[in-house]
Amino acid sequence: MTAEEQKLRLALEYAREKELEQYIAEAEALSKTQKNMTYYRTRKKMLSAMSDHRQADSPVSSKRSLKSARKTIRTALLVAALILLFAVSAFAVQQVYEFYHVVDNPTDSDVFLTPDPNSKSDLFGKYTYIPDGFHKTETYRSLWYREEEITYENSDGDLLVCRSGMITSGGIHSFNTEKGELIDIRINCQSGKALTGQYDDSFISSIIWVSGNTYHTIDGDNLPIKELIKVAENRK
Numbered sequence: 001m002t003a004e005e006q007k008l009r010l011a012l013e014y015a016r017e018k019e020l021e022q023y024i025a026e027a028e029a030l031s032k033t034q035k036n037m038t039y040y041r042t043r044k045k046m047l048s049a050m051s052d053h054r055q056a057d058s059p060v061s062s063k064r065s066l067k068s069a070r071k072t073i074r075t076a077l078l079v080a081a082l083i084l085l086f087a088v089s090a091f092a093v094q095q096v097y098e099f100y101h102v103v104d105n106p107t108d109s110d111v112f113l114t115p116d117p118n119s120k121s122d123l124f125g126k127y128t129y130i131p132d133g134f135h136k137t138e139t140y141r142s143l144w145y146r147e148e149e150i151t152y153e154n155s156d157g158d159l160l161v162c163r164s165g166m167i168t169s170g171g172i173h174s175f176n177t178e179k180g181e182l183i184d185i186r187i188n189c190q191s192g193k194a195l196t197g198q199y200d201d202s203f204i205s206s207i208i209w210v211s212g213n214t215y216h217t218i219d220g221d222n223l224p225i226k227e228l229i230k231v232a233e234n235r236k
Contacts, residue, residue: 123164123214124148129234131220131227134160158221162231167213185209185225187232194225207232 123146130136134152141148146166153159185194185207192209207228208217216235218228 123166125164125235127162127231127235129231131160131223131231134158156222158223159219160221160223160231161217161219162235163217165215167210167215183225185229187229192232194228196225 124141127150130152133154135154136150137153138151139149148164150162151159152161181195183194185192187207187209190209190211192207194205194207196203196205203222204219205223205225205228206217206219207225208215209232210216216232218231220228
């Protein structure tokens with residue numbers, strides 16, 4: 001038997017003794033309350049017999065207890081590891097954002113976003129100008145991820161989608177440049193990027209700009225870039 005096993009055996013025996021003492025104390029208290037000495041003697045004899053049996057069988061009992069203790073420790077460590085893994089994955093802060101657009105040519109389509117200290121952040125805003133025929137159909141806002149998405153639609157099923165989100169330490173916005181070309185734009189004296197292109201049956205336009213540590217994107221079906229810029233410039 002190793003020194004570690006010896007220590008564990010002694011600890012288990014000490015715990016048993018304490019447990020027996022607690023049982024006897026409870027029996028004495030119960031006997032005094034109920035005035036039932038027969039119950040007390042029977043209880044004490046039972047505990048004494050249990051103690052003798054455990055002492056007589058201590059080598060085997062110690063080995064079994066040691067195996068049980070090791071199994072319990074392994075199980076506890078596994079549960080703790082799973083809890084830690086869940087906590088890390090749930091509360092980890094995402095440092096780089098890669099947005100929804102498809103990257104067909106990474107050298108031409110990536111726009112790297114960096115916070116602009118000279119402009120004011122405005123994550124949750126209101127669009128005071130919306131093109132004729134469009135009405136709001138959905139609003140999504142996440143305080144946890146610091147994002148907002150507002151969707152407008154017209155009677156033809158065309159969509160106008162306005163998104164905003166926080167930039168933590170820079171990020172990437174990827175445009176699909178397979179059938180379009182990126183152009184530089186200005187929105188309320190802030191620099192941005194725009195792209196237009198024909199995709200299936202729709203003519204899609206997209207713009208992006210940064211204010212403070214917040215990015216904004218607007219995508220529109222069958223809408224010219226100038227309309228998206230007008231929507232962006234009237235965001236309060």
